[in-house]
Amino acid sequence: MKSILYLFALLLFACESSNSSVEEVSIDATMMDQGTVVVMDQMLVDQMVEVDQAIPMNWTPPHIEDLVSLEDLNMDPNIVEYELTAKEVDLQIDQGRPFTLWTYNGLLPGPVIQAKVGDRVIIHFRNELSEPTTIHWHGLRISDQMDGNPRIQTPVQPGETFTYDFVVPDAGTFWYHPHVRTNEQIEKGLYGAFIVHNPEEIGLFAKERVIFLDDILLDQFENIAPEYSSFPERMRGRYGNRLLINGKLDTFKSATSAQQHSTERWRIVNPANARVMFMRIPDVEYSVIGTDGGRIEPYQQDILELGVGTRFDLSVKLPTSGDHILNIGIPFLDEQGNIQTDWLDAYTVDTQANDQTPSDVVLPAPPVIDHRMPTENFEIVLDAVEDPVTQVRFLVNGESHPQAPLFTYPKGTTVKIKIKNLIGPPHPFHMHGQFFEIVPNNNPETHLPGLKDTVLLPGLEEIEIIAYLDNPGRWMLHCHVLEHSELGMMSEFVVTDPNQPQP
Numbered sequence: 001m002k003s004i005l006y007l008f009a010l011l012l013f014a015c016e017s018s019n020s021s022v023e024e025v026s027i028d029a030t031m032m033d034q035g036t037v038v039v040m041d042q043m044l045v046d047q048m049v050e051v052d053q054a055i056p057m058n059w060t061p062p063h064i065e066d067l068v069s070l071e072d073l074n075m076d077p078n079i080v081e082y083e084l085t086a087k088e089v090d091l092q093i094d095q096g097r098p099f100t101l102w103t104y105n106g107l108l109p110g111p112v113i114q115a116k117v118g119d120r121v122i123i124h125f126r127n128e129l130s131e132p133t134t135i136h137w138h139g140l141r142i143s144d145q146m147d148g149n150p151r152i153q154t155p156v157q158p159g160e161t162f163t164y165d166f167v168v169p170d171a172g173t174f175w176y177h178p179h180v181r182t183n184e185q186i187e188k189g190l191y192g193a194f195i196v197h198n199p200e201e202i203g204l205f206a207k208e209r210v211i212f213l214d215d216i217l218l219d220q221f222e223n224i225a226p227e228y229s230s231f232p233e234r235m236r237g238r239y240g241n242r243l244l245i246n247g248k249l250d251t252f253k254s255a256t257s258a259q260q261h262s263t264e265r266w267r268i269v270n271p272a273n274a275r276v277m278f279m280r281i282p283d284v285e286y287s288v289i290g291t292d293g294g295r296i297e298p299y300q301q302d303i304l305e306l307g308v309g310t311r312f313d314l315s316v317k318l319p320t321s322g323d324h325i326l327n328i329g330i331p332f333l334d335e336q337g338n339i340q341t342d343w344l345d346a347y348t349v350d351t352q353a354n355d356q357t358p359s360d361v362v363l364p365a366p367p368v369i370d371h372r373m374p375t376e377n378f379e380i381v382l383d384a385v386e387d388p389v390t391q392v393r394f395l396v397n398g399e400s401h402p403q404a405p406l407f408t409y410p411k412g413t414t415v416k417i418k419i420k421n422l423i424g425p426p427h428p429f430h431m432h433g434q435f436f437e438i439v440p441n442n443n444p445e446t447h448l449p450g451l452k453d454t455v456l457l458p459g460l461e462e463i464e465i466i467a468y469l470d471n472p473g474r475w476m477l478h479c480h481v482l483e484h485s486e487l488g489m490m491s492e493f494v495v496t497d498p499n500q501p502q503p
């Protein structure tokens with residue numbers, strides 16, 4: 001069995017070696033003009049009190065190209081309040097007939113949630129699906145009570161509601177999705193972007209985009225194939241047979257517009273069940289300016305590899321007019337057994353000529369990472385065994401979905417975790433509620449800078465991460481190949497708060 005998996009790993013992991021070089025980008029702190037603000041708080045509405053400086057200016061979230069952003073229902077400039085409903089709808093994702101999908105607010109991807117760093121976010125959620133669900137806010141370091149862990153939050157039953165209420169501590173590109181029968185619920189369309197802005201960066205780019213690089217598995221009748229429809233789906237996770245980019249199938253050829261000489265911010269998310277997404281934008285200059293945990297020092301790399309759940313923020317310069325196309329790479333074995341990559345058109349930007357002069361976007365410096373030295377060591381082993389019922393069962397340190405936490409440390413602990421992959425396919429290893437850094441190693445694919453919440457661990461390899469356990473609570477850790485986590489590769493850990501003893 002392992003040799004089959006190893007072949008999958010090889011096949012899936014094949015990637016042309018990426019050229020990387022470090023770009024010099026001038027970083028300068030630009031301050032926004034903070035004027036006088038009129039607060040329209042409900043209690044103050046009659047008095048129309050003018051408040052100076054104490055409250056940040058009433059902000060307007062940027063327009064996100066192509067996607068619908070939720071409308072903030074709260075007048076307070078430091079609170080955003082939204083309504084979100086999970087429901088089945090028929091949606092046109094192709095030129096042809098509509099598809100029956102599970103969506104947030106009837107949209108695929110779900111509506112973009114926007115907030116600025118430090119905001120209180122209130123989300124009134126209603127479940128109109130025929131089965132229970134929760135929402136997990138992937139990457140947000142919020143309270144564990146609001147994290148969508150179905151062992152903490154009783155899943156929201158059909159017809160019921162739940163109000164998520166939390167404060168967002170970090171700026172960055174995050175996303176939201178269910179955490180109940182996750183393989184099925186995400187595949188059917190339940191996911192959306194959650195952007196937390198640094199207000200100093202709003203308005204610097206000509207346009208902001210969020211691009212979800214997804215795939216979907218359709219059967220011969222062009223319906224979404226039932227879950228676990230093949231043995232390989234259990235082994236390596238569900239690989240789709242069609243690309244689904246921002247909710248449109250690959251055959252839906254449409255282009256979005258841009259201006260020549262403009263610089264845009266593209267936030268790229270991989271919400272697929274299992275597929276590692278290789279992407280490039282030929283003939284366009286772009287640099288990576290952010291990752292899971294927010295902004296980083298910019299660097300350039302031609303081919304980017306996104307494990308499931310991971311994000312890249314790109315600064316994209318559109319120097320020439322015409323079509324610029326984001327490609328997705330699909331590795332395959334040729335007849336000689338060599339790994340090749342097919343590059344498919346995924347997302348087209350039709351760039352209009354004009355006589356603007358090119359100008360550089362000057363970004364504020366990224367937050368400084370406090371690289372703390374680990375004081376603890378832990379080892380995690382990912383493996384699998386055959387199972388009489390599910391055929392295969394995936395393991396974290398020998399157990400599937402154990403009740404007891406894998407480890408418990410007090411808040412503020414820095415722990416070096418070695419993660420070993422003993423079973424073929426790559427595993428995007430994800431920790432809830434915390435950030436970590438990847439320890440530099442000899443593999444340019446896994447050595448990524450910045451704060452992460454998910455790291456792609458190649459088949460039969462090992463990596464080390466340094467986890468900053470700063471957010472107390474009871475948290476999940478799991479492989480983000482959704483079939484792997486559903487079939488057992490999921491565990492929990494606890495971060496204790498000395499001021500709040502465990503119940």
Ligand code: C2O
Nearest residue numbers: 136138309430476
């Ligand atoms: Cu996207 Cu448990 O995570």
Ligand code: CU
Nearest residue numbers: 427479481484
């Ligand atoms: Cu996995």
